[in-house]
Amino acid sequence: MKRLLTFSFVLVVLFASAQENDETTIRKLYNTALNDQQGYKWLKVLTDIGPRMSGSKEADEAIATFQNIADSLGFETYLQKVKVPRWVRGEKEVAYYTSDGKTFQTNATALGGSVATPAEGLTAPIVEITSFDQLDSLNGELNGKIAFYNIPMDPTYISTFFAYGSAVKQRWAGAVEASKKGAIGVVIRSLSSSVNPYPHTGSMTYNGADKKIPAIAISTLDAEKLSKAYARDKNLEFFMKTSCERKDSVYSHNLIVDWKGSEKPDEIILTSGHIDSWDLGTGAHDDGAGSMHAFEVAYLLMENKLRLKRTLRIVFFMNEEFGLDGADVYAKKSKDEAVNHVIAMESDAGGFTPRGISISAPDSIMAKIKDLRGLLEPYGIHQFSRGGGGADISKIYAEDLVMIGLRPDSHRYFEVHHSARDVLANVNARELEMGSATLAALVYLLDKYDLTAR
Amino acid sequence: MKRLLTFSFVLVVLFASAQENDETTIRKLYNTALNDQQGYKWLKVLTDIGPRMSGSKEADEAIATFQNIADSLGFETYLQKVKVPRWVRGEKEVAYYTSDGKTFQTNATALGGSVATPAEGLTAPIVEITSFDQLDSLNGELNGKIAFYNIPMDPTYISTFFAYGSAVKQRWAGAVEASKKGAIGVVIRSLSSSVNPYPHTGSMTYNGADKKIPAIAISTLDAEKLSKAYARDKNLEFFMKTSCERKDSVYSHNLIVDWKGSEKPDEIILTSGHIDSWDLGTGAHDDGAGSMHAFEVAYLLMENKLRLKRTLRIVFFMNEEFGLDGADVYAKKSKDEAVNHVIAMESDAGGFTPRGISISAPDSIMAKIKDLRGLLEPYGIHQFSRGGGGADISKIYAEDLVMIGLRPDSHRYFEVHHSARDVLANVNARELEMGSATLAALVYLLDKYDLTAR
Numbered sequence: 046m047k048r049l050l051t052f053s054f055v056l057v058v059l060f061a062s063a064q065e066n067d068e069t070t071i072r073k074l075y076n077t078a079l080n081d082q083q084g085y086k087w088l089k090v091l092t093d094i095g096p097r098m099s100g101s102k103e104a105d106e107a108i109a110t111f112q113n114i115a116d117s118l119g120f121e122t123y124l125q126k127v128k129v130p131r132w133v134r135g136e137k138e139v140a141y142y143t144s145d146g147k148t149f150q151t152n153a154t155a156l157g158g159s160v161a162t163p164a165e166g167l168t169a170p171i172v173e174i175t176s177f178d179q180l181d182s183l184n185g186e187l188n189g190k191i192a193f194y195n196i197p198m199d200p201t202y203i204s205t206f207f208a209y210g211s212a213v214k215q216r217w218a219g220a221v222e223a224s225k226k227g228a229i230g231v232v233i234r235s236l237s238s239s240v241n242p243y244p245h246t247g248s249m250t251y252n253g254a255d256k257k258i259p260a261i262a263i264s265t266l267d268a269e270k271l272s273k274a275y276a277r278d279k280n281l282e283f284f285m286k287t288s289c290e291r292k293d294s295v296y297s298h299n300l301i302v303d304w305k306g307s308e309k310p311d312e313i314i315l316t317s318g319h320i321d322s323w324d325l326g327t328g329a330h331d332d333g334a335g336s337m338h339a340f341e342v343a344y345l346l347m348e349n350k351l352r353l354k355r356t357l358r359i360v361f362f363m364n365e366e367f368g369l370d371g372a373d374v375y376a377k378k379s380k381d382e383a384v385n386h387v388i389a390m391e392s393d394a395g396g397f398t399p400r401g402i403s404i405s406a407p408d409s410i411m412a413k414i415k416d417l418r419g420l421l422e423p424y425g426i427h428q429f430s431r432g433g434g435g436a437d438i439s440k441i442y443a444e445d446l447v448m449i450g451l452r453p454d455s456h457r458y459f460e461v462h463h464s465a466r467d468v469l470a471n472v473n474a475r476e477l478e479m480g481s482a483t484l485a486a487l488v489y490l491l492d493k494y495d496l497t498a499r
Numbered sequence: 500m501k502r503l504l505t506f507s508f509v510l511v512v513l514f515a516s517a518q519e520n521d522e523t524t525i526r527k528l529y530n531t532a533l534n535d536q537q538g539y540k541w542l543k544v545l546t547d548i549g550p551r552m553s554g555s556k557e558a559d560e561a562i563a564t565f566q567n568i569a570d571s572l573g574f575e576t577y578l579q580k581v582k583v584p585r586w587v588r589g590e591k592e593v594a595y596y597t598s599d600g601k602t603f604q605t606n607a608t609a610l611g612g613s614v615a616t617p618a619e620g621l622t623a624p625i626v627e628i629t630s631f632d633q634l635d636s637l638n639g640e641l642n643g644k645i646a647f648y649n650i651p652m653d654p655t656y657i658s659t660f661f662a663y664g665s666a667v668k669q670r671w672a673g674a675v676e677a678s679k680k681g682a683i684g685v686v687i688r689s690l691s692s693s694v695n696p697y698p699h700t701g702s703m704t705y706n707g708a709d710k711k712i713p714a715i716a717i718s719t720l721d722a723e724k725l726s727k728a729y730a731r732d733k734n735l736e737f738f739m740k741t742s743c744e745r746k747d748s749v750y751s752h753n754l755i756v757d758w759k760g761s762e763k764p765d766e767i768i769l770t771s772g773h774i775d776s777w778d779l780g781t782g783a784h785d786d787g788a789g790s791m792h793a794f795e796v797a798y799l800l801m802e803n804k805l806r807l808k809r810t811l812r813i814v815f816f817m818n819e820e821f822g823l824d825g826a827d828v829y830a831k832k833s834k835d836e837a838v839n840h841v842i843a844m845e846s847d848a849g850g851f852t853p854r855g856i857s858i859s860a861p862d863s864i865m866a867k868i869k870d871l872r873g874l875l876e877p878y879g880i881h882q883f884s885r886g887g888g889g890a891d892i893s894k895i896y897a898e899d900l901v902m903i904g905l906r907p908d909s910h911r912y913f914e915v916h917h918s919a920r921d922v923l924a925n926v927n928a929r930e931l932e933m934g935s936a937t938l939a940a941l942v943y944l945l946d947k948y949d950l951t952a953r
Contacts, residue, residue: 200534201530201533201534203879203933205929238929239928239929398852424657425657425854425882427876456852456927457929473911473914475692475693
């Protein structure tokens with residue numbers, strides 16, 4: 046009995062000591078992030094390049110810039126050729142409506158992938174659509190008219206991502222569905238979580254449409270005004286003029302940065318974000334923040350001399366916004382080359398205060414990851430929920446691949462997302478750095494305790 | 500055995516049903532907050548009045564405005580006379596330094612309570628002070644000079660309130676300590692958590708000083724520049740000119756709003772914030788947000804027909820910033836009238852996403868409050884820690900009074916606090932509303948389950 050007690054005592058001491066070491070190590074990672082703010086400095090470099098639409102020279106410049114930075118830090122870097130669509134906005138959109146002889150300007154943006162209006166613009170009466178059920182019930186009323194989708198994001202969701210998910214169909218499939226009912230153009234209410242004057246762009250499809258009709262988003266403020274005007278005057282006319290254009294596809298790249306592991310270099314722990322962005326802001330949150338989170342993991346580990354047993358790989362994916370081409374290429378090449386990913390992380394939900402992670406992993410590993418909560422809760426990381434890791438890494442999904450998505454506070458995300466407000470001034474350095482340190486701490490712990498399922 | 504099982508089953512069902520009811524009720528409180536955004540609308544009314552320095556007409560106007568609103572909602576309202584200090588800033592401060600024949604302007608603000616410089620201003624060499632230990636070691640070097648305190652907030656604290664606490668002495672007691680060493684003026688580095696061009700004001704004392712020397716804060720950006728200039732040129736001269744002035748004290752008021760309880764009207768559940776603010780912004784976060792949190796509790800309960808058993812009392816305290824006079828008067832009157840507070844809450848840490856609460860209560864009650872975490876965690880409320888409720892309610896502290904302070908995310912707080920950035924544009928409506936709903940849910944649950952110790 047005494048021996049058993051002694052043995053237990055030793056185990057407890059060992060465990061307490063390991064716990065203490067982990068606490069100290071994690072503290073150092075957060076300290077380095079909050080002191081150096083390297084990710085925030087890099088985000089300034091990235092956003093200074095400008096918006097990074099896939100196929101643009103700015104997107105390519107961003108790839109080259111961060112390859113240089115990674116090279117100068119001593120990491121191995123590779124470029125992976127990716128064919129990407131090229132869509133250009135053309136001249137600033139013009140959109141207004143006239144009612145009772147008066148003209149009301151709206152703040153508008155073409156949706157990504159939309160065709161242009163005729164050169165002289167498009168004028169037609171509108172039909173306001175507040176649900177897809179209502180659209181289904183229409184029978185000829187949309188013929189020759191403009192469909193005005195006005196479906197707000199539901200404010201009662203605590204995670205605004207659910208509110209976005211429930212409202213995004215009007216943007217993605219609004220043109221397809223309206224054209225089936227005879228509409229000649231589409232105006233959507235911007236997917237923004239508040240009423241404000243900024244239009245939000247984003248991708249749309251024509252898949253399943255007989256004809257391609259032009260589509261724009263107007264600001265939520267203008268959508269509210271237009272809705273009221275329409276309630277008073279069902280015959281009001283809307284004018285829209287866009288000159289956006291789909292060009293030939295071009296070649297761009299994913300950037301891959303490797304830091305070889307000390308014991309198991311063939312096992313890959315991947316952190317990632319996408320480096321392309323929409324063009325209205327500079328993609329500071331979407332997904333400059335996530336790209337910097339992913340990259341700063343390497344910086345924070347290196348600064349603290351914490352080389353992993355496994356290879357740390359950072360991927361800057363190209364063209365998440367407009368077809369996930371970079372993710373497709375990366376997944377295909379990885380399969381061809383039998384790359385052994387064991388853990389994959391993605392940050393693509395903004396640079397706000399991190400609140401937790403979503404996890405996809407076998408049950409036994411999931412339970413062990415949840416056991417880490419005590420180490421991270423002092424840093425405000427408390428949500429450990431089952432869920433997908435992110436759009437880019439979903440392309441390498443496997444049941445036995447541990448996949449993790451960073452979950453920042455989402456209250457402000459859809460006020461900046463895809464709009465002119467997605468700029469560095471709306472990223473808080475401390476909040477951003479907390480995200481980088483959180484991913485670094487997770488990578489460190491998962492590698493140290495072999496929380497892999499392959 | 501069968502009977503016992505049945506009985507247990509009934510208990511489980513009853514408990515599950517109570518739990519479900521609570522979940523439904525709490526969901527409704529958050530829904531009302533996020534849909535109506537009444538607190539945010541009121542915060543616009545409040546901040547539109549302007550800065551609300553104690554003793555100013557704007558502070559009085561704010562009290563009158565919210566008394567009207569509370570009256571119109573059918574609550575009982577009272578004013579409580581409070582004698583408050585009156586300090587006025589006078590003309591915009593001027594501060595610059597000259598080095599190598601060049602002049603460098605700084606963004607400066609007089610500290611609250613400071614005396615003015617001579618009318619023509621004050622010019623002197625500086626001594627940079629980076630710690631109070633260093634100050635203690637000075638022996639004559641500060642004679643006839645300006646003390647330049649440059650003690651940054653430590654960025655590695657996760658709660659910026661700790662960083663503030665560790666650096667605030669330079670503002671509060673900097674003049675007293677420097678004057679003992681012969682200094683003729685004080686310049687402090689603003690208490691801001693980032694390097695930016697905005698000066699932050701705040702209160703200071705002359706208690707213990709033989710003479711009153713004028714004190715200003717310069718922006719953190721200017722403090723960094725001044726420090727570098729001083730490193731190159733120890734003889735640089737600093738100029739400061741202020742015309743601030745302490746006037747005679749005047750009378751103002753606390754506003755008290757009561758909603759009588761249905762069963763125990765003599766037991767008071769208090770929610771509170773302070774309605775006075777500094778003058779550089781409009782006190783949107785400090786403490787417009789807290790005042791609106793406190794008041795919106797009544798709105799959210801009323802809208803959902805959730806009258807409490809106990810009396811809900813909202814107190815808008817006057818002059819938290821400059822001496823806690825309103826809190827002193829309230830505490831004294833409460834004692835005189837033997838008011839039976841059973842629960843007291845305060846929100847005075849900004850209108851950012853709420854993360855939890857600090858609790859002061861007897862152990863048994865503390866444990867029961869922590870049991871509520873499961874009901875609030877879906878709303879991101881996860882920190883239930885032991886701690887004070889807040890400065891104003893500390894004046895009615897008692898061991899058996901349950902005291903709760905709202906703890907919002909603090910990363911951005913000290914970028915706006917006491918500066919020109921503390922305006923409505925820097926308050927996010929969703930984040931603010933989450934705080935109101937959290938306090939309303941807590942008030943509802945504590946009253947329902949009689950989580951009082953008196």
